Amino acid sequence: MPQVATHPDAERIADNLRKTTELTELGLTLRQAMLAQTHPQGQGIVQVMHEIRLAKEQAWRQGRS
Structure with a gap:
């Protein structure tokens, strides 16, 4: 049976998704x-x-809001 994500896990997952989005934006900008x-x-x-x-800088500003 799958476990429900605990609060710290949910925060870690959200942080990883933000970082993934930032890296994707950077890669697309480079391209x-x-x-x-x-x-x-x-x-x-x-x-x-x-x-x-x-x-x-734009991704950082968006992450701070």
């Missing part, structure tokens, strides 16, 4: 930045890092 890369060589990675930073 989008790479596909849309229009900068000269060497500048592309700067743009990618900028996009990742923005996505991470």
Whole structure:
């Protein structure tokens, strides 16, 4: 018979889901930045890092609310 998730387990699961969502958003942002890369060589990675930073900050803000 399956056990019902206890309160600490439910919190841990919710936290893992939030982290999974954040990593997915970061991965999609990285993919989008790479596909849309229009900068000269060497500048592309700067743009990618900028996009990742923005996505991470946005995910962090959403997680705090």
